[in-house]
Amino acid sequence: MPQQSRSKKTSGEHGPRANRAIGLFRQGYNCSQAVLAAFAPRLGLERDKAFRLAQSFGAGLARLGETCGAVTGALMVIGLKYGKVRAKDDAAKEKTYRLVREFMDRFRSRHGSLRCKALLGHDIGSAHGQRLIKQNKLHDNLCPKFIRTAAGLLEKII
Secondary structure (H helix, E strand, C coil): CHHHHHHHHCHHHHCHHHHHHHHHHHHCCCHHHHHHHHHCHHHCCCHHHHHHHHHHHHHHHCCCCCECHHHHHHHHHHHHHHCCCCCCCHHHHHHHHHHHHHHHHHHHHHHCCCEHHHHHCCCCCCHHHHHHHHHCCHHHHCHHHHHHHHHHHHHHHC
16 A cells, blocks of 8 residues: 555656656756756746756755755746746745745655755765765765656646
8 A cells, every 4th residue: 555655656756857857967967957957848948048047056056065956946947837927926926935845845755854965965065075975876876866856746736
């Protein structure tokens, strides 16, 4: 029974956008770029602009180890889809905030944290941490899981 519930829960994680995001990450784009660019065409954003916009959010905000790039990429997707464009559109603002909180709660519940440093278990901003991450292939083994979760949650939310 738990397996059925789990596969139902994660079905969006094997969808075309999740696979596209993983493919982009494996090509060399960071997690934030991969998630945003996988959804960009659906939201009317040119892929090149998505790559540029999300560049500084990778590795927990420019290798600071803060919020995971897959998360920040997903938050940009939610903002593009639902964010307010009129100053007094409080309903759009509240909907966006609600969806962001829902996304973040689900991601944190699945992985235990939203912070890159905690998710990888090492400080990606230090040479020593980068060496450990590389030696243990954490970037190759863990980050795709975070990207897949982010994309799968987005499929359900947007």
